[in-house]
Amino acid sequence: MDRTKKLHIAMFPWLAYGHTMPFLEVSKFIAQKGHRISFISTPKNISRLPKLPPHLSSNITFVEFSLPQVDGLPPGVESTAEVPIENVPYLKNAYDKLQGPLTEFLKNSNVNWIIHDFEPYWLPGVAAPLGINLVLFCLFNATALAFMGPPSALLGEFRKRPEEFTVVPEWIDYPCNVALKHHEIVNHIKCMNDVSDFQRMGQLIQGSQFVTTRACFEFEPDEIKLLIKLYQKPVVPVGLLPPSLPPNEEKGDDKWEATKSWLDSKGEKSVFYIALGSEVNMSEESMRQLAFGIEKSNLPFIWAVRKRPMGEGLIDNIIPPGFEERVSNRGLVLxxxxxxxxxLAHSSVGGFLTHCGWSSIIEALKFGRALIVFSGASADQGLNARLLHGRKVGIEIERNEMDGSFTSDLVAKTIRQVLVEPEGEAIRANAWAMKEIFDNEELSNNYLDGFTRFIEEFVPSACHTQIS
Incomplete structure (x- = not known):
């Protein structure tokens, strides 16, 4: 394809903020090269995105499709953050019904490429007759994708029982400790509908011209090379897409001003930050154990607590009664x-207790923060937890492999190991060293440039060649 030709590229992410934001970042980079972007999602998901820079607004068009109503999905719900995990299958049913309006849009839009997420398994059947090329953009890292395996494994008959996901698969050809715990795969199965996530991935890998992943050779060289072998087609990493801090602090942001003032009063790397994402649902007992462990650590902390979806409504307070009063002298709950x-950028923060979403990990390692690893137990989070523990940039809180239970004493012990104990020195040093990769803007732009160039220069015969 002629690199001087300006392309029309459709972006089609899954219905989650952690997916729409990276898709938008890639959109902005491609738009800077003069290509036209149609960013397709539902009205509520689009409304949550930040405003575009003025110089890009003419090249990026937001295309809104109303999410079809389906049985089991409450009216007005448009993202994973609005439903408990057991209702995500209904959201997938609704997403699959976007096939109709998307097909009509593509028939009339002269789209050259669709960069899509891991869900729309039906997309190859729509795009091929229209002569549109597909890129599967996986927001997982290469380690998680390697664990999932080649299309034959994703679409095959084996690995049907949870136990089969708890061992390192036979196709991994490098030293590896990454596998799921029993409770993690059981939990993830809850969010799949009649077409499993594995089937979706397998069909989309087969139907795409190439695959991209939020990864880089500097962090996962063996894993990316294995993916190329497993998929038998190009795998072109898009880089880590580290987010940028706002250029200057927004006036009137009272919450940040108060938080900054509190952090300014603390010693360097003395505080740990806790955030479990917007979609992690824990039992009341698990929340009690986590809170008591945070309390027993006797270290200063900031805990970002979000309302969580539960059935028809939201739980207002998931922190045990009396907790905030007892820790008010050293803890801040937001x-x-x-x-x-x-x-995470503040110098007083030394560690991050994380649910192991890949976006949160990238944000933490961008600033060299050591990780207290607590898997959110869905999708790739358990695999990320093993990866971080194995790379010695964090320590995983020990949990019962079958049911995921844990004790407050183990929480407190792990927090102290990561933040202050002598045995955590190597963890802290390794995490700090990760800034060279995770906070490297030049490296990130080089990957984005290589990805864009691959699209611009793509010819069908390149499908079976290795591009480095």
């Missing part, structure tokens, strides 16, 4: 929203 990137 409700609903927290300026996570700014908190």
């Amino acid at each position: 409700r609903d929203w927290a300026p996570q990137l700014r908190i």
